[in-house]
Amino acid sequence: MEIYFLGTGAGVPSKERNVSSIALMLLQEAKSVWLFDCGEATQHQILHTSIKPRKINKIFITHLHGDHIFGLPGLLSSRSFQGGDEELIIYGPNGIKEYVLTSLKVSGTHLTYPLSFVEISEGKIMEDDHFIVYCKLLEHGIPSYGFRIEEKAKPGELLVENLKAIGIKPGPIYQQIKQNETTFLDDGKIIERKEFIGPEKPGRTVVILGDTRSTEKNQEFVQDANLLIHEATFDKDKAALAHNYFHSTTVQAASLAMDGNVKQLILTHISSRYQHHDAQQLLEEARQIFINTEIAYDLFHVSIPSN
Amino acid sequence: MEIYFLGTGAGVPSKERNVSSIALMLLQEAKSVWLFDCGEATQHQILHTSIKPRKINKIFITHLHGDHIFGLPGLLSSRSFQGGDEELIIYGPNGIKEYVLTSLKVSGTHLTYPLSFVEISEGKIMEDDHFIVYCKLLEHGIPSYGFRIEEKAKPGELLVENLKAIGIKPGPIYQQIKQNETTFLDDGKIIERKEFIGPEKPGRTVVILGDTRSTEKNQEFVQDANLLIHEATFDKDKAALAHNYFHSTTVQAASLAMDGNVKQLILTHISSRYQHHDAQQLLEEARQIFINTEIAYDLFHVSIPSN
Numbered sequence A, B: 001m002e003i004y005f006l007g008t009g010a011g012v013p014s015k016e017r018n019v020s021s022i023a024l025m026l027l028q029e030a031k032s033v034w035l036f037d038c039g040e041a042t043q044h045q046i047l048h049t050s051i052k053p054r055k056i057n058k059i060f061i062t063h064l065h066g067d068h069i070f071g072l073p074g075l076l077s078s079r080s081f082q083g084g085d086e087e088l089i090i091y092g093p094n095g096i097k098e099y100v101l102t103s104l105k106v107s108g109t110h111l112t113y114p115l116s117f118v119e120i121s122e123g124k125i126m127e128d129d130h131f132i133v134y135c136k137l138l139e140h141g142i143p144s145y146g147f148r149i150e151e152k153a154k155p156g157e158l159l160v161e162n163l164k165a166i167g168i169k170p171g172p173i174y175q176q177i178k179q180n181e182t183t184f185l186d187d188g189k190i191i192e193r194k195e196f197i198g199p200e201k202p203g204r205t206v207v208i209l210g211d212t213r214s215t216e217k218n219q220e221f222v223q224d225a226n227l228l229i230h231e232a233t234f235d236k237d238k239a240a241l242a243h244n245y246f247h248s249t250t251v252q253a254a255s256l257a258m259d260g261n262v263k264q265l266i267l268t269h270i271s272s273r274y275q276h277h278d279a280q281q282l283l284e285e286a287r288q289i290f291i292n293t294e295i296a297y298d299l300f301h302v303s304i305p306s307n
């Protein structure tokens, strides 16, 4: 579980920060990459990473503002051009399908892979063998969602020494014992898995919020996450501006991280009014409230350690 | 009259070449910039030039393939964000209006300036005090157009010495004489402008073709241009491939420049199969046919000298 920040700016691209996109790398867990938002030139940013567009099989859209979606038609086309053939699913608010299908139709683009859409609303929007994704409506003037990605717990390790102690030698049978609740051996022995397996490993939780005003209502949704990714469009002194424009400040993001007892906070969606040398100041403000904070920059890469 | 090549690649962006866009700088002639095509991340490329988005008041779209239009919604939004308030007109094939308006509607984008559309077809599509623009349908599978931009001739210089010789001293009267066919002086003299003005200065002609197969039918349209900008998606040995995919080779573009008696040829829309070091080879091929050829690269900048 790794994360690439592909674009960390707000509203318009600058030389320093592209508009929003985050890649959640699940290559070990699910052999795939999930994208969260896809601002213009996200595919250009991907050229500077190890990400292969054909490995992206889910794209989650927080909200429909242009700086979060205008890179979608180009990325979808290029994924096709590069020979992607696996299905791609786009999860997003009502309107995303119309935007994408109109763009593809007008440009005469015929994709080489199946494309489908899931219109999101609050609650569980996806579950597979490894992950569950929940959605929450935030406060942003237009519908803007947060995504809570919960990794399922993994079964514990087989207690090899205990098996050997009762005379079961290593071989294909070990895999069978691990995969089944009960295994019947040729010699009549009955093996209950729970007696030969260590404690299960709890999964990790990542919460990625779309653009949002600061509100207590977001706290439960981020609770106890391993990583919270939160916008910080403004510095701490611009709370009124942030409120009026449905955005958050550094300190508001940090307070949510603190109150929600998350392990780590990463700030993104930084206004282009802040230059490179301002980033340290923004970071310091947040760390006054929540020490385990980082501020993202384009192509910033972070691993989420196991629990 | 200057030209910036903002994107010179074909189909998909690469690290070396962005997708198509060309800026025709008419700051001296008309205090404006015209854009030809607007592939994704054109606004990003503009960040590396002196071009101000609010100075762009006309955008011409050759055809609707994604690599020529997917940068439009972002550029229009950013022009608004940066406080542009002058009207912008988009000239393009049927479909461009639906694409742009859907993108703006879905993303909730409200522009700060009037936006209008002109659906193009063959013939004269625009005329103002300084320029006339003609359109021609090319061969590209979908409707793809070329643009011929003809600068109008400028009136010659006032022959100051001749005016002085008949006793008319420099002053506001000179401007009056220059602007009117006939001027009546207070002392009863009648001045016919044509007797006191030098030869008019012929305007320049730039022809920018959209993606096209090589065809003799394009020759008349490019005839005698000061500058022809032509796609060269493939090298000279790939004429069959070029034909099948409705594109041109280096040598085909050069032959058109030769047959059309243009002054200069610039090749663009280079396939990403060609790396940086291949460009010289592509250029040499074209120069075998037409010596005054250049190959564009991203941010390549060229001035078009007066006739």
Ligand SMILES: [Zn+2]
Pocket (backbone or CB within 6 Å): A063, A065, A140, A211
């Ligand atoms: Zn937003």
Ligand SMILES: [Zn+2]
Pocket (backbone or CB within 6 Å): B063, B065, B140, B211
């Ligand atoms: Zn094309």
